[in-house]
Amino acid sequence: MNPWVMFFLIASLGLGTTITFASSHWLLAWMGLEINTLAIIPLMAQQHHPRAVEATTKYFLTQATAAALVLFATTSNAWMLGEWQIQQLCHPLATSITMIALGLKVGLAPMHFWLPEVLQGLDLSTGLVLSTWQKLAPMILIYQIAPTLDQGALVLIGLVSALTGGWGGLNQTQLRKIMAYSSISHMGWMIIVLNYSPPLMLLNLLVYIVMTTSAFLTLKTVSATKINMLATASTKAPLMMSIAMLIMLSMGGLPPLTGFMPKWMILKEMTKQDLPLTATIIALAALLSLFFYLRLCYSLVLTSSPNTNNSKTPWRAKINTPFLLLSITAALSLMMLPITPTVIALMT
Structure with missing residues (x-):
């Protein structure tokens, strides 16, 4: 991948998480989650392998479903209570649906079925990003709405x-x-x-x-x-x-x-x-x-x-990472x- 494209995607990952961290309005938080999702998808599919493309498709559909649920729940809360603030998510229906959506984003059971399959189709570097950085924004939102759950x-x-x-x-x-x-x-x-x-x-x-x-x-x-x-x-x-x-x-x-x-x-x-x-x-x-x-x-x-290996190459190999x-x-x-x-x- 072109280094400038890689830089742009990584910067977008950071931007999406930062927007979610800094937002107090549900629409801004949702926008940060969407930027995160769209930024990691090219990184997941960059291998051009059918397994990676399959994992990317599963991830996109799962995250799109979760984002739609977040938008539906928060819009319903604003419609019923007139409040868009993250910490003012008070209606029981809105809080339940939002928790399900955020649980789907981070892979909480019983909404976890996508995570092993998606992670299996990625290389280790992208899997690291998916397992760590991509958890931050949803977990911070769960942290903020926890008193209402x-x-x-x-x-x-x-x-x-x-x-x-x-x-x-x-x-x-x-x-x-x-x-x-x-x-x-x-x-x-x-x-x-x-x-x-x-x-x-x-x-x-x-x-x-x-x-x-x-x-x-x-x-x-x-x-x-x-x-x-x-x-x-x-x-x-x-x-x-x-x-x-x-x-x-x-x-x-x-x-x-x-x-x-x-x-x-x-x-x-x-x-x-x-x-x-x-x-x-x-x-x-x-x-x-x-x-x-x-x-x-x-x-x-x-x-x-158990096999005898006469080659000196693999033994005490120098690692350039x-x-x-x-x-x-x-x-x-x-x-x-x-x-x-x-x-x-x-x-x-």
Whole structure:
């Protein structure tokens, strides 16, 4: 793709998210969501492969449906109450439809069916953008309308998403589908705590973006798209794969890694809100996700190819990928747990 076209599309992605962040009017927020969608579609279809075009078409239809629902719900709210402000979405019908539409945009269960299929058809770079940057604008809108949403419904959506993300990833062999189900599970953790502690949801979103970025970058470094492709990766880049293993364990929420921090704090908040059954169910859902992360770890560092390879080329291969972003995100994914008391102090 032409560098100027690429620059224009990336700038449009940033512009769409910024407009949604800065808007207090539903039409401006909707316009930001549409700019985001239209900017990423050429990036998704740039491979000119039938699978990529299929994924792009599915994504466009899904996002167009969600955008139409947002526009319908907010117009209905303005018609009935005369109010276009984002935080004044008060009519029950409008709030319910808007939550369904935004859940469809980020891939919350049971509106998640498009996400694994779309992510499977993309390359790892575009999949990274879809899994991280494209979540920001809808999640900020959900954050703003959270006080008008029913707490029980949010808890139910969060539990269903966490369980779906865990169950769905168990029998997957495609890494991009595993990352899609991981995204669904993490979205469930964010939604379940949204009404009880909004800053904790934002913290979880930040940690999720950091961990997902480092995971995608490590997979891209060794060009791995299937689990069996990880079996020989440890012989090509042993240090990189050791770091990738720790990143996967961090995404699973194991201490003393960064991913343990938001899960621990969410379980603590659920217990504080007198919801021990909810905390127990979502903790068990985390065990399901941990299983397929451990499968990845096993393939990353505990297996090697049984075939004899006399070529010197793949062994300790020199990787020419820029490491700055990967180094920063990997360090943050592994070593942020000690600052948990500071984070708690800032949120209280």
